[in-house]
Amino acid sequence: xxxxxxxxxxxxxxxxxxxxxxxxxxxxxxxxxxxxxxxxxxxxxxxxxxxxxxxxxxxxxxxxxxxxxxxxxxxxxxxxxxxxxxxxxxxxxxxxxxxxxxxxxxxxxxxxxxxxxxxxxxxxxxxxxxxxxxxxxxxxxxxxxxxxxxxxxxxxxxxxxxxxxxxxxxxxxxxxxxxxxxxxxxxxxxxxxxxxxxx
Amino acid sequence: xxxxxxxxxxxxxxxxxxxxxxxxxxxxxxxxxxxxxxxxxxxxxxxxxxxxxxxxxxxxxxxxxxxxxxxxxxxxxxxxxxxxxxxxxxxxxxxxxxxxxxxxxxxxxxxxxxxxxxxxxxxxxxxxxxxxxxxxxxxxxxxxxxxxxxxxxxxxxxxxxxxxxxxxxxxxxxxxxxxxxxxxxxxxxxxxxxxxxxxxxxxxxxxxxxxxxxxxxxxxxxxxxxxxxxxxxxxxxxxxxxxxxxxxxxxxxxxxxxxxxxxxxxxxxxxxxxxxxxxxxxxxxxxxxxxxxxxxxxxxxxxxxxxxxxxxxxxxxxxxxxxxxxxxxxxxxxxxxxxxxxxxxxxxxxxxxxxxxxxxxxxxxxxxxxxxxxxxxxxxxxxxxxxxxxxxxxxxxxxxxxxxxxxxxx
Numbered sequence: 001x002x003x004x005x006x007x008x009x010x011x012x013x014x015x016x017x018x019x020x021x022x023x024x025x026x027x028x029x030x031x032x033x034x035x036x037x038x039x040x041x042x043x044x045x046x047x048x049x050x051x052x053x054x055x056x057x058x059x060x061x062x063x064x065x066x067x068x069x070x071x072x073x074x075x076x077x078x079x080x081x082x083x084x085x086x087x088x089x090x091x092x093x094x095x096x097x098x099x100x101x102x103x104x105x106x107x108x109x110x111x112x113x114x115x116x117x118x119x120x121x122x123x124x125x126x127x128x129x130x131x132x133x134x135x136x137x138x139x140x141x142x143x144x145x146x147x148x149x150x151x152x153x154x155x156x157x158x159x160x161x162x163x164x165x166x167x168x169x170x171x172x173x174x175x176x177x178x179x180x181x182x183x184x185x186x187x188x189x190x191x192x193x194x195x196x197x198x199x
Numbered sequence: 200x201x202x203x204x205x206x207x208x209x210x211x212x213x214x215x216x217x218x219x220x221x222x223x224x225x226x227x228x229x230x231x232x233x234x235x236x237x238x239x240x241x242x243x244x245x246x247x248x249x250x251x252x253x254x255x256x257x258x259x260x261x262x263x264x265x266x267x268x269x270x271x272x273x274x275x276x277x278x279x280x281x282x283x284x285x286x287x288x289x290x291x292x293x294x295x296x297x298x299x300x301x302x303x304x305x306x307x308x309x310x311x312x313x314x315x316x317x318x319x320x321x322x323x324x325x326x327x328x329x330x331x332x333x334x335x336x337x338x339x340x341x342x343x344x345x346x347x348x349x350x351x352x353x354x355x356x357x358x359x360x361x362x363x364x365x366x367x368x369x370x371x372x373x374x375x376x377x378x379x380x381x382x383x384x385x386x387x388x389x390x391x392x393x394x395x396x397x398x399x400x401x402x403x404x405x406x407x408x409x410x411x412x413x414x415x416x417x418x419x420x421x422x423x424x425x426x427x428x429x430x431x432x433x434x435x436x437x438x439x440x441x442x443x444x445x446x447x448x449x450x451x452x453x454x455x456x457x458x459x460x461x462x463x464x465x466x467x468x469x470x471x472x473x474x475x476x477x478x479x480x481x482x483x484x485x486x487x488x489x490x491x492x493x494x495x496x497x498x499x500x501x502x503x504x505x506x507x508x509x510x511x512x513x514x515x516x517x518x519x520x521x522x523x524x525x526x527x528x529x530x531x532x533x534x535x536x537x538x539x540x541x542x543x544x545x546x547x548x549x550x551x552x553x554x555x556x557x558x559x560x561x562x563x564x565x566x567x568x569x570x571x572x573x574x575x576x577x578x579x580x581x582x583x584x585x586x587x588x589x590x591x592x593x594x595x596x597x598x599x600x601x602x603x604x605x606x607x608x609x
Binding site: 029192 | 317318319325396400404406456458459462464516569
């Protein structure tokens, strides 16, 4: 009987805790506006979650590549440097830079080795132009992404990239990798996971 | 307590000894008392509002040139500087000396009255907080280290203590637990990740498991060492994710988004991930790790005789439980005195040592409360399947040469 009462009490406590978690306790802060919920330069998901409206093609991107100054760092055709090579399998051609990035990532292995096209969009949107980040519109980022994908033989010149089509682009560097939330790359951290040997 | 008293007495004895030597030296010296000159009254009054260290103290962050930035970050326009670890006197790194690794971001000039923090994504109520509102919420103050994932000892005789270990600092952070803000917003079922987003020029953002965000130790911090977070450290808000790689501890925090999957941002692929073919990967927790900061690479022992080996140990998994020191290249180990040993905080250790003037190799080895032991390079490679330069927490040996020069023996 006593046990049973304790059990009931525990359920009540749990129910209360659960209910408390459902509603705010302090009622501070205001509701975010629709505009605030789509901030410029925001991170996006591998599957395109968070991609803003807009679109672009490689033909448009070719003009922007020069007009927005990409060519100043990456060269007129994307392989002259001094910035990382944007076309082909290899990196910058700068031996020191290449040695540092050897094998690790796209700078060392070329843009075809991005595993998801959304990563290229994100890279341009958040990281470029260096020290002028936030300067490109969503349309421009779609067009420049299309240009790089086309120059690397992944899409056609008149393919239109937008929030729906970009995540569908199949990257050659993706290989056999399949995104699942349970892939070790995403779920490997646990509160008590070992970081090194124990004794 | 008793040990502290002993240490104090020892220092006094040491000081007294120096004074006696001074007396013996006679004319021309200050004798038993120091010379005293007046601070100009104007300056003295000026310093009453906000103090400044003595003009004789010149310790500063060690700034990195652009070539190093390029090597470390592929970023030719870095704002990066090392903590002068060899000069740090306790577990708190003064905020003006805390390392900086901002990847090209000069600190934005943020008006706190206009700054907002948004909690959005997979939540019932996307919320926007002012700083004043955040300060009205229950807050905590906790001492935690922040260490850059690139803080890794590298071989090279001339590499100094700071070059090998200077991308770490430890502060008392004051702020609101992120878990509290997430509960206010109401996390929806199915949420597994959070993405922090920064207001810096490079628009940095990082994803980490919501399990960490809900552990109550992750903070949205507005205070550092008792005053507002400094601009280079994230003013007015910094995400503090205790024990995790520094890359997660976003400065100039503008929002936290709750998501089902990790987002992939500029800074989450490229050179910042594990060198395997995944679009995103992290080592998450730093350490366990320790380093002797005196005597250490780049320093010189003035004389043989009594020295105190001092250093710091830390672990992203919790508190440091033990630090062992070897003065013979790892053949034998002695337990060093440690404390205070706070979870995910720099922990000071010390051990008396008599230098006989011969060559010696000094090193330290940390064990944390989970029983994890700081590895040798061989053990590190065996555990991770590679010997990577970033995320490296191997034992750091320093060689003391017969003339008292201390060099990197890794």
